[in-house]
Amino acid sequence: MKADQFQAPDYYNLDDLLSDEHKMVREASREWVKREVSPIIEEAAQKAEFPKQLINGLAEIGAFGPYIPEEYGGAGLDQISYGLIMQEIERGDSGIRSTASVQSSLVMYPIFKYGTEEQKKKYLPKLASGEMMGCFGLTEPDHGSNPGGMTSNFKDKGDHYLLNGAKLWISNSPFADIAVVWAKNEEGRIHGLIVERGMEGFSTPETHNKWSLRASATGELVFNNMKVPKENLLPEKSGLGAPLGCLDSARYGIAWGAIGAAMDCYDTALRYAKERIQFGKPIAGFQLQQKKLAEMITEITKAQLLAWRLGVMRNEGTATSAQISMAKRNNVAMAINIAREARQILGGMGITGEYSIMRHMMNLESVITYEGTHDIHLLITGADITGIPAFQ
Ligand SMILES: Cc1cc2nc3c(=O)[nH]c(=O)nc-3n(C[C@H](O)[C@H](O)[C@H](O)COP(=O)(O)OP(=O)(O)OC[C@H]3O[C@@H](n4cnc5c(N)ncnc54)[C@H](O)[C@@H]3O)c2cc1C
Numbered sequence: 308m309k310a311d312q313f314q315a316p317d318y319y320n321l322d323d324l325l326s327d328e329h330k331m332v333r334e335a336s337r338e339w340v341k342r343e344v345s346p347i348i349e350e351a352a353q354k355a356e357f358p359k360q361l362i363n364g365l366a367e368i369g370a371f372g373p374y375i376p377e378e379y380g381g382a383g384l385d386q387i388s389y390g391l392i393m394q395e396i397e398r399g400d401s402g403i404r405s406t407a408s409v410q411s412s413l414v415m416y417p418i419f420k421y422g423t424e425e426q427k428k429k430y431l432p433k434l435a436s437g438e439m440m441g442c443f444g445l446t447e448p449d450h451g452s453n454p455g456g457m458t459s460n461f462k463d464k465g466d467h468y469l470l471n472g473a474k475l476w477i478s479n480s481p482f483a484d485i486a487v488v489w490a491k492n493e494e495g496r497i498h499g500l501i502v503e504r505g506m507e508g509f510s511t512p513e514t515h516n517k518w519s520l521r522a523s524a525t526g527e528l529v530f531n532n533m534k535v536p537k538e539n540l541l542p543e544k545s546g547l548g549a550p551l552g553c554l555d556s557a558r559y560g561i562a563w564g565a566i567g568a569a570m571d572c573y574d575t576a577l578r579y580a581k582e583r584i585q586f587g588k589p590i591a592g593f594q595l596q597q598k599k600l601a602e603m604i605t606e607i608t609k610a611q612l613l614a615w616r617l618g619v620m621r622n623e624g625t626a627t628s629a630q631i632s633m634a635k636r637n638n639v640a641m642a643i644n645i646a647r648e649a650r651q652i653l654g655g656m657g658i659t660g661e662y663s664i665m666r667h668m669m670n671l672e673s674v675i676t677y678e679g680t681h682d683i684h685l686l687i688t689g690a691d692i693t694g695i696p697a698f699q
Pocket of ligand 1: 409442443444445453476477478520525676677678681682697698699
């Protein structure tokens with residue numbers, strides 16, 4: 308792969324909206340991605356391997372629990388810093404950002420928000436340092452966009468719970484030490500349970516043959532009469548709102564992350580267009596290519612403003628789930644469109660692993676589907692503005 312020459316676009320001087328701490332956090336992540344991710348990511352994606360050697364570095368830049376308080380091992384940062392870290396990691400690869408998102412927002416967040424003090428002390432510091440890796444089991448083979456229909460269930464057996472069911476499409480499952488699993492109790496109410504690798508009746512088969520997020524490990528979670536200790540139930544919140552609360556946090560991170568992938572595609576295409584000569588001049592000098600590049604920077608700038616404003620509202624505690632849906636949907640669609648256009652600017656070179664664009668483009672096909680599909684987020688906005696849900 309080509310040497311990483313990334314230069315971040317900032318067309319509206321959005322840096323002026325950031326504090327010194329935000330910029331410091333972003334620079335540390337950006338440098339780390341340049342040094343550790345860019346040189347190895349293409350090969351990892353080609354081989355369909357999650358590069359485990361990145362775990363320590365992710366922990367060091369604060370990517371595991373950026374906003375979790377320091378007393379539990381987190382970085383104690385605000386929501387904008389969290390967003391900027393996700394942006395920089397996804398600039399490198401959406402699969403690596405997925406690992407960080409899952410660990411932070413889908414594993415540490417529910418333990419922090421819905422767990423007991425003992426659970427927080429037992430799991431959070433190890434998750435923050437990367438000593439322990441986690442995954443999040445909500446989606447089932449027959450329940451994706453409609454997780455409330457889940458059939459995974461647990462029964463109270465006196466001194467333990469008996470868990471049965473299966474989860475599909477679970478990021479990090481093949482190597483995770485623990486999983487936060489959502490299942491229904493005997494009354495049909497959804498609860499979160501922490502399950503640990505090695506517990507009897509628990510297996511995590513890997514899902515192969517993905518053309519997308521190839522540097523991220525995906526798999527199943529299978530519970531076959533699995534005994535789960537009672538102290539592993541997350542007691543502070545139940546119902547579908549509990550997993551959806553985690554998704555809010557993760558979707559917010561994706562809204563920033565997608566900007567990173569888009570910036571990388573734009574920056575690569577701009578540089579290539581200025582260097583590539585056809586018909587005696589750089590292709591950047593042709594109006595059709597300028598249209599593509601000008602529209603890209605316009606869309607990136609709009610997405611940056613959306614993410615920044617959402618971050619301010621998240622810091623104030625006023626952002627709604629529907630506002631988060633809008634940003635996730637818009638920014639991922641923006642990124643995938645830019646990846647497709649950028650690939651064309653590179654002509655034949657655009658399909659090779661010499662450049663990051665095709666990898667970003669394929670990765671974004673998962674990002675536009677997971678954590679709520681593009682269409683489901685549109686329905687969330689529709690329900691919010693009309694007051695009439697159109698899901699059923
Ligand atoms: C690589 C990858 C990693 C993932 N990681 C995780 C993870 O870590 N944990 C986890 O729990 N899940 C994970 N997922 C699952 C992901 O969240 C689901 O794939 C997603 O929610 C969509 O569910 P589905 O694939 O079953 O599609 P479906 O729900 O079957 O949807 C298929 C299509 O129908 C549309 N549709 C569905 N319902 C409606 C409706 N009411 N109105 C209009 N259109 C509708 C959808 O928009 C979509 O286009 C991952 C998925 C992928 C691909």
